[in-house]
Amino acid sequence: MTLDLCLYVDIDCFAVTVLYSVQELFVKERGMIADDTNGGAMGNEDSEPESNHSDDSFTEEENRFNQMMLDQRKMSVIDPNCLPDRPQAVTFADVTSAAFKIKNGVVNTPCVRSHLSDLTGMEIFLKKDFMQATGSFKERGACYALLMLTDEQRKKGVISASLGNHAQALCYHGQRLGVPVTVVMPVVAPIMKVQACRRFGASVIVDGNDMKEAKRMAMLKGRELGLTYINGYDHPHIIAGQGTLGLEIVEQVQDFDAVVVPVGGGGLIAGIALAVKSLHPNVKVIGVESDRCASFSSALSCGKPTPVQIKSTLADGLAVPLVGYNAFHTARPLIDKMVVVKEEWIAIAILRLVEMEKCVVEGAGAIGLAAILAGHLSEFKDKRVVLILCGGNIDTTILGRCLDRGLTADGRLLKF
Numbered sequence: 001m002t003l004d005l006c007l008y009v010d011i012d013c014f015a016v017t018v019l020y021s022v023q024e025l026f027v028k029e030r031g032m033i034a035d036d037t038n039g040g041a042m043g044n045e046d047s048e049p050e051s052n053h054s055d056d057s058f059t060e061e062e063n064r065f066n067q068m069m070l071d072q073r074k075m076s077v078i079d080p081n082c083l084p085d086r087p088q089a090v091t092f093a094d095v096t097s098a099a100f101k102i103k104n105g106v107v108n109t110p111c112v113r114s115h116l117s118d119l120t121g122m123e124i125f126l127k128k129d130f131m132q133a134t135g136s137f138k139e140r141g142a143c144y145a146l147l148m149l150t151d152e153q154r155k156k157g158v159i160s161a162s163l164g165n166h167a168q169a170l171c172y173h174g175q176r177l178g179v180p181v182t183v184v185m186p187v188v189a190p191i192m193k194v195q196a197c198r199r200f201g202a203s204v205i206v207d208g209n210d211m212k213e214a215k216r217m218a219m220l221k222g223r224e225l226g227l228t229y230i231n232g233y234d235h236p237h238i239i240a241g242q243g244t245l246g247l248e249i250v251e252q253v254q255d256f257d258a259v260v261v262p263v264g265g266g267g268l269i270a271g272i273a274l275a276v277k278s279l280h281p282n283v284k285v286i287g288v289e290s291d292r293c294a295s296f297s298s299a300l301s302c303g304k305p306t307p308v309q310i311k312s313t314l315a316d317g318l319a320v321p322l323v324g325y326n327a328f329h330t331a332r333p334l335i336d337k338m339v340v341v342k343e344e345w346i347a348i349a350i351l352r353l354v355e356m357e358k359c360v361v362e363g364a365g366a367i368g369l370a371a372i373l374a375g376h377l378s379e380f381k382d383k384r385v386v387l388i389l390c391g392g393n394i395d396t397t398i399l400g401r402c403l404d405r406g407l408t409a410d411g412r413l414l415k416f
């Protein structure tokens with residue numbers, strides 16, 4: 001058999017379907033393996049034959065290609081809760097269930113009118129979710145996901161990959177609820193977040209150049225040890241938990257016109273949009289990303305989650321190369337506008353929040369204000385707008401550089 005192929009192979013769990021399809025092209029051509037329904041599931045062993053098998057009916061080149069496909073399948077795993085071809089839409093009932101279950105485990109954070117209102121020409125309200133015990137909104141989803149585990153899953157423990165905030169939330173609530181937690185953090189994760197996870201008694205593995213590599217390592221480790229993998233932004237229970245923030249906003253601010261949400265993997269905006277739109281369909285939901293990691297905007301343009309190349313950004317908590325399939329499926333029909341901002345505006349926003357609100361937030365937490373200061377939301381002049389200050393875990397050294405950068409961009413600091 002002669003077959004010319006031009007194939008881009010992305011060795012990642014998201015490409016397993018592609019790899020399997022290509023393998024089937026060969027094996028079904030020869031009447032070999034008919035099906036393998038269990039391969040890649042967390043905690044299950046692959047059921048295919050030994051990968052060193054070769055068949056005389058194949059050419060040497062075809063055998064090598066088959067071998068590569070089988071090896072890659074053995075090194076790949078699928079998250080059964082986050083499937084690209086079967087995305088799950090989270091419901092409003094899921095969010096209300098999460099709100100009831102986590103009410104004694106997380107802080108109902110304040111949402112107050114901001115001094116920035118006069119500066120911006122809008123009536124701005126700040127939802128201060130950086131006041132959670134671990135400094136970010138991630139506690140909501142992490143707490144709910146852990147509470148929804150079976151007794152067997154709680155006993156064995158959980159694993160996840162995170163740049164920091166999800167890891168801290170999972171470690172904190174794991175310690176509180178008696179669930180063993182392992183987290184894999186890429187080498188670019190802020191050191192203060194790595195140290196915080198260790199203080200909560202978790203097993204911390206720092207490895208992988210980015211979130212993509214860290215996630216793959218975490219899923220492989222989870223399969224090896226029988227741990228439950230909890231995706232930090234796309235697990236349905238995570239999305240439902242984040243939606244409780246939206247329910248609180250509705251109770252705290254009357255007649256608001258828009259809510260501006262930081263966007264990374266998409267779990268936060270999916271949950272908030274679902275909660276807010278279910279109760280107030282006319283409220284506008286605005287998503288904001290850094291121009292260095294605009295993965296959700298790319299997904300909207302392509303009609304589906306699509307990998308993007310990310311660069312170093314002040315909003316490191318939003319640096320996700322591929323948005324969640326469940327998050328995208330849930331949020332896409334509910335989002336009214338996506339905005340992409342430059343790094344300079346994030347720095348200025350951090351500076352403004354420190355100076356005018358005495359709030360120290362990370363880049364992801366300041367990005368909503370950055371969109372307003374950059375003039376991207378001028379249609380909301382004289383309107384009531386809620387900003388989500390989603391996290392305050394910023395390294396002190398990075399904070400100093402951000403303030404310098406903001407002062408420079410503001411024309412108040414000159415460097416020679």
